[in-house]
Every structure is written in C-alpha cells, then in structure tokens.
Amino acid sequence: MVHQTSYRPAYSPQTTRQVSYNCCPGWSQISKISHGCGRPLCSSSCQNGGSCVRPDSCSCAKGFTGSSCQTAVCSDSCQNGGSCVGPDSCECPTGYTGPMCQTAVCSSPCMNGGRCIGPELCACPSGFTGQYCQTDIDECESKPCDQHCVNLPGSFECQCKTGFTLLEDGTSCRNCQDQFPTEARDLVDVEILAKRVQKLEEKRLRRGEILRVSSEGDNTVMGSGAGSNEMALEAETSGTLAELGRKMETFTQLIQDLKTQLTNVETRQQEQWKLIQKTKSTETIVRRVVPLCKQVSLMQQRMDQSVELNTTSALANYATEAGI
Structure with missing residues (x-):
C-alpha cells in the first residue's frame, strides 16, 4: 500500500474587538490605539x-x-522707537543700541567732556560747541572783563592793568591806589575825556609850533584866521575840561550813594543777625519749656485722679459707717 500526502485549505475563525471613540470638539486620541x-x-x-x-x-x-x-x-519697554523681537531683546532703529535701545550712538566720540544724547548729537559742557563739542567758544568776544580778557579752552580769564586788582567776581578790576577805590568800568568815561584833552593839547602844541616857524621864516604876523583858530581850540579845550569836571562830580556823587547803600546793607545785616540770635535763644527756651508743660499736665491729671479716688473712698467709708 502506498501513502501519499495531500493538503487542503483549513480555516480557523478568530474574533477581533476594536473600540472607537467619538471625541468632543477640540480633542482627539493621542494615537489610534490609545484609550480616551x-x-x-x-x-x-x-x-x-x-x-x-x-x-x-x-x-x-x-x-x-x-x-x-x-x-x-520684554520686561522693560524698548526705547527710542525700538521693537521687542525676543525675550528682553529689542531691535533698535539706526542711531541707538543697547538691550532696550537706551543708548544713543555717535560715530565720532564727543570731545571735551560732551555726552552723546542722540544719533550724532552731543550735549556740550559750558565753553564748547559743535556737533562733537570740538569747537572752543571765545568768551572774550562778549567782553566779560573790565580790562584784559584771555580766552582759555572752555573758559576765559580776566586780567587787570598795573595799579588795579582783580575782584572776587573774577571780572572786575578795582583801583586800590585811590583814597576811594573805584572799579575800572566806572572810569571809562573819565579815561575817554582824558584822551580827548590829551589830543587837544597835542593839536594846540602843533599849531603853536607852526605859527612860530612861520613867524621866524617870513617875519609875518598871522591874520585873523590864525587868531580865530586859536580861540576855537581854546573853546574846545575849555568845553572838554568842563565836561570832564561834570563827569567827575557825577562820579563822586555815585560813589557817595554807593557808600550809603553799603552802609544800609551792613546795618540790615547786623539787624538780621541779632534777630537770628534772638530766635535761636527763643527756640532754646521753648525746647526747655515744652517738657515742663507736659510734666505739669501729667501731674494735674494724677492729682485729679487722686482727688476723685479719695472722694470715692470717703463716700464708701461714710456709707459703711451709716449702715447704708
């Protein structure tokens, strides 16, 4: 007997169970096989x-x-038109830098102590100017000094002529050789008149020399024209001297007025000083009196309480003795 192997289809039934979820709007399963x-x-x-x-x-x-x-x-607001582009990070416009765009940028450094306060803009200290504070201001152009002015970098210095002393204000010159010291600016008119007198004197001397030479050379006598010139010169000189005299009188009166004003100021200062001392003395007395007032008030309160207590105790004793 011969055996032969043969095959045939065979089926094994299997049951698969799968759960499906219908999620609410805004939610889904984490994966297809996840639950919920x-x-x-x-x-x-x-x-x-x-x-x-x-x-x-x-x-x-x-x-x-x-x-x-x-x-x-950005924890702090971006400044100067910057925009926040990251955590505490600003994107700055041209001319500014820094985490918050708070720092202005100047392509050239500000000179002579200047500060950069805007794109290509410097804030200059006193005495300097220019875009980068590179230019020194000549303060002497405004003539701040009585006499001589020396321009310095960012400043100036006043100097006085021989015979004058520079005052504490640093600009005024005072003549300390006179009995009544005067400031240089008060002598301007007097100096101008003195120069005019000197010029007239020189003119008179020149004309006198011309007359002398003409008289010796030609043996002639000058006519009425020369006499009139001399008279005009003398009149001009007299007028100038008279004007000088008037200026001196006015100047003297101004000095007297100034001395009177200074005396009044000194008197007022002394009165103010006395008043201040008196006020300080009063404050000292007040500081001593106030604690005493508080102490007296406290003692008065204690006395009132003691009287009230004694009265209450006496009434109680009386009631006890009376059998009430």
Missing part, C-alpha cells in the same frame, strides 16, 4: 517652543505670549 480623548487640538500651531494644553490654548515658553506664543515679551 486626551489630546487637545489647537487650530494654530504653538510657536517659539509653546505646547497646546487645551483646545486653542498654548502654554508658552518664558519670554513669549499670545494665543499661539507668537509675541515676544
């Missing part, structure tokens, strides 16, 4: 490292905010 609807859905993707934690709600990384974490946050 534990995955929130955000219609817009969370940016800058944020994660979706609720339907259309992102949990943002530090330094960002917004529904999709799209907005950077």
Whole structure:
C-alpha cells in the first residue's frame, strides 16, 4: 500500500474587538490605539517652543505670549522707537543700541567732556560747541572783563592793568591806589575825556609850533584866521575840561550813594543777625519749656485722679459707717 500526502485549505475563525471613540470638539486620541480623548487640538500651531494644553490654548515658553506664543515679551519697554523681537531683546532703529535701545550712538566720540544724547548729537559742557563739542567758544568776544580778557579752552580769564586788582567776581578790576577805590568800568568815561584833552593839547602844541616857524621864516604876523583858530581850540579845550569836571562830580556823587547803600546793607545785616540770635535763644527756651508743660499736665491729671479716688473712698467709708 502506498501513502501519499495531500493538503487542503483549513480555516480557523478568530474574533477581533476594536473600540472607537467619538471625541468632543477640540480633542482627539493621542494615537489610534490609545484609550480616551486626551489630546487637545489647537487650530494654530504653538510657536517659539509653546505646547497646546487645551483646545486653542498654548502654554508658552518664558519670554513669549499670545494665543499661539507668537509675541515676544520684554520686561522693560524698548526705547527710542525700538521693537521687542525676543525675550528682553529689542531691535533698535539706526542711531541707538543697547538691550532696550537706551543708548544713543555717535560715530565720532564727543570731545571735551560732551555726552552723546542722540544719533550724532552731543550735549556740550559750558565753553564748547559743535556737533562733537570740538569747537572752543571765545568768551572774550562778549567782553566779560573790565580790562584784559584771555580766552582759555572752555573758559576765559580776566586780567587787570598795573595799579588795579582783580575782584572776587573774577571780572572786575578795582583801583586800590585811590583814597576811594573805584572799579575800572566806572572810569571809562573819565579815561575817554582824558584822551580827548590829551589830543587837544597835542593839536594846540602843533599849531603853536607852526605859527612860530612861520613867524621866524617870513617875519609875518598871522591874520585873523590864525587868531580865530586859536580861540576855537581854546573853546574846545575849555568845553572838554568842563565836561570832564561834570563827569567827575557825577562820579563822586555815585560813589557817595554807593557808600550809603553799603552802609544800609551792613546795618540790615547786623539787624538780621541779632534777630537770628534772638530766635535761636527763643527756640532754646521753648525746647526747655515744652517738657515742663507736659510734666505739669501729667501731674494735674494724677492729682485729679487722686482727688476723685479719695472722694470715692470717703463716700464708701461714710456709707459703711451709716449702715447704708
């Protein structure tokens, strides 16, 4: 007997059970085989490292905010027109720099102690000017000194002629050789008149020399024209001297007025000093009296309490003795 192997189809029935979930809006399954609807859905993707934690709600990384974490946050506002582009990071306009765009930029450094306060703009100290404070101001152009002015870098210095002393204000010169010291600016008119007198004297001497030479050379006598010139010269000289005299009288009166004003000021200062001393003395007395007043008031309160207590005690004793 011969055996032969043969095959035939065979089927084994299997039953598969699969659960499907119908999730609420805004939620889904984490994967096809996961159980429940534990995955929130955000219609817009969370940016800058944020994660979706609720339907259309992102949990943002530090330094960002917004529904999709799209907005950077700067703890301090960006200054001078800058815009926040990252956590505490500003994008600055031209001419400014720094984390918050707080620092102005000058392509050339400000000189002579100047400060850069804007794009290519320097704030200069007194005595300097220019875009970068590179130019020294000549203060002597405004003639701040009584006599001589010397321009210095960023400043100036006043100097006085021989016989004058520079005062504490640094600009006035006072003549200390006179009995009544005067300032140089008060002598301007007098000096001008003195120069006029000197010129007239020189003119008179020259004309006298011309007359003498003419008389010796020609043996002639000058006519009425020469006499009239001499008279005019003498009249001009007399007028100038008279004007000088008037100026001196006015100047003397001004000095007297100034001395009177100074005396009045000194008197007022002494009165103010006395008043201040009197006020200080009064304050000392007040500081001593106030504690005494408080102490007397406290003693009065204690006495009132003692009287009231004694009265109450006496009434109680009386009631006890009377059998009330």
